[in-house]
Amino acid sequence: MRGPDAYPTVSGVAAAARVLTQRHPDLCRMRLAGESRAGRPLWLLSVGHGSRHVLVVAGPHPDEQAGGATALWLAEHAVWDRHRQAEADVTWDFLLCLDPDGTVLNETGPAGPRPPAVHYRHTYRPAAAEQPEWAGSFRVPGDELPETHALLAVIDDLRPFLQCSLHGTDVGGSWVQLTADVPGLAEPFGKYAAELDIPVQTGTYDALYWNGSGPGVYVLPPPGTRERFPSEPENAAGSTWGRPHRHGGLTALVEVPMWATRRVADPSPHPDPAHAVAVLATRLRKDGATTSAALDRARPLLSERAANSPLLRGVEQAVGAFQGLADDFDALAVDSPVPLTMAHVAALDIASRRIPLRASGMLLRLLDEDGHGVGDPAGDPGRLRSRLERRLDAGARDLVTALDARWVPVGDQVELQARTVLAAAGLLK
Structure with missing residues (x-):
């Protein structure tokens, strides 16, 4: 079938x-x-x-x-x-x-x-x-x-x-x-x-x-x-x-x-899960600050229609999740409900990477819908788009290559x- x-x-x-x-x-x-x-x-x-x-x-x-x-x-x-x-x-x-x-x-x-x-x-x-x-x-x-x-x-x-x-x-x-x-x-x-x-x-x-x-x-x-x-x-x-x-x-x-x-199927114990999860928490905070700043720069560029778009609410949810999730990861490094394996850490790594990628992609779509897809690349919309696109390209490539993932x-x-x-x-x- x-x-x-x-x-x-x-x-x-x-x-x-x-x-x-x-x-x-x-x-x-x-x-x-x-x-x-x-x-x-x-x-x-x-x-x-x-x-x-x-x-x-x-x-x-x-x-x-x-x-x-x-x-x-x-x-x-x-x-x-x-x-x-x-x-x-x-x-x-x-x-x-x-x-x-x-x-x-x-x-x-x-x-x-x-x-x-x-x-x-x-x-x-x-x-x-x-x-x-x-x-x-x-x-x-x-x-x-x-x-x-x-x-x-x-x-x-x-x-x-x-x-x-x-x-x-x-x-x-x-x-x-x-x-x-x-x-x-x-x-x-x-x-x-x-x-x-x-x-x-x-x-x-x-x-x-x-x-x-x-x-x-x-x-x-x-x-x-x-x-x-x-x-x-x-x-x-x-x-x-x-x-x-x-x-x-x-x-x-x-x-x-x-x-x-296959990283998410590896049941062997992680050699230093506390350090690995703490590193992910640090990256979440960094990505959160960067994505939040991009959202702040985008807001003045958005029309009233875009400001009421479900895409924007999706971005806002993602931006609002970074700090709390980073705190959760820090707590997990100290007290995990299960012994963390290589598979667990790989899954947490994936989850922490996908949030900024979703947010950046949806923010770019909002700029597209408002007619900011073309224009002066040196203007505010152009610079913001360039940064978002570079971040999206690099982050998505790193997600797949770091995990050795295949379609x-x-x-x-x-x-x-x-x-x-x-x-x-x-x-x-």
């Missing part, structure tokens, strides 16, 4: 799903689950007629673009495997893109392999309060984003025994996060990753405080215990991940990398994600 080495667009995924329903009207159907903040449709594709539901959510983060293709892969598989799915009394449901507004903003760049700098030059990472999965951490019940409200309604309607949220990372390996354990998942997940030559990430930034359930598989810790760094306000209890538990289900997040590095074909990203979802569903019979 491999396609071209490119991510499909939001409209392309919806069109392909519509064709599938036309070809198999006895098995497939589409309905509108809601609308985005900008009025884009949130499409739900269902395959099968079983009473037990697996809900697959694509596009929870707009800069993680493999999920739409994975949803189509799984939908076609469910059609092909219709008899086994009927015997298992399973219906597969696919929310084809949870954040279409944000994902469309990421479609300005190349759909397939691209230099890392080009990737960050076209990226859009929303502020946490504008991410449909996480927004509940910042809002009171009844005041959800329309996308969040739609997803919660779908979950309450379908009562899935498994919700799979399709995520990705720019540089790293593949891993799974679970809101409740799925015993035995690590074995097939590791097997599929090995067959596709994608490293299993045994040390993660995202799940540093989570419990291990086998290599690359992490389980949400019990309520009342730490799950994220202190500076990060998001929490799983306020997210959409916990909603299936109301109905006896659970959520699995499957992460796949765009560029893979993972989109088909491989999709296949690993899809096969891992199938394995999780199969283990929850």
Whole structure:
């Protein structure tokens, strides 16, 4: 089920799903689950007629673009495997893109392999309060984003025994996060990753405080215990991940990398983790000061429209994260929840590098949108753009070369994600 080495667009995924329903009207159907903040449709594709539901959510983060293709892969598989799915009394449901507004903003760049700098030059990472999965951490019940409200309604309607949220990372390996354990998942997940030559990430930034359930598989810790760094306000209890538990289900997040590095799969103890993490904290503070200064210089150049852009809010979130995260890294150097391995330090290194790259890329996009893409290179906009572009080019190149990372074909990203979802569903019979 491999396609071209490119991510499909939001409209392309919806069109392909519509064709599938036309070809198999006895098995497939589409309905509108809601609308985005900008009025884009949130499409739900269902395959099968079983009473037990697996809900697959694509596009929870707009800069993680493999999920739409994975949803189509799984939908076609469910059609092909219709008899086994009927015997298992399973219906597969696919929310084809949870954040279409944000994902469309990421479609300005190349759909397939691209230099890392080009990737960050076209990226859009929303502020946490504008991410449909996480927004509940910042809002009171009844005041959800329309996308969040739609997803919660779908979950309450379908009562899935498994919700799979399709995520990705720019540089790293593949891993799974679970809101409740799925015993035995690590074995097939590791097997599929090995067959596709994608490293299993045994040390993660995202799940540093989570419990291990086998290599690359992490389980949400019990309520009342730490799950994220202190500076990060998001929490799983306020997210959409916990909603299936109301109905006896659970959520699995499957992460796949765009560029893979084996550094995140090295389980050997780091020889001096305290020093390594302290160095990362120092770099975070330096990058934070530089990025904050660039934002301050850009503000007077931005129009009123740009000043209200989600891109600017994304930059502001990134700039505001540097100091707190650096403090978290300093604390980690003194007291870590786990013995830090080479993989852990590599994952922390990646996380600390990507934040300024995202901020610089989004700031450049804001200048572009306001007509500062051309003009006098010696003027204020020209000098600022030159500095940002040089910083972006050098930082993106260093990120990939320092980690010895390689591009993972989109088909491989999709296949690993899809096969891992199938394995999780199969283990929850």
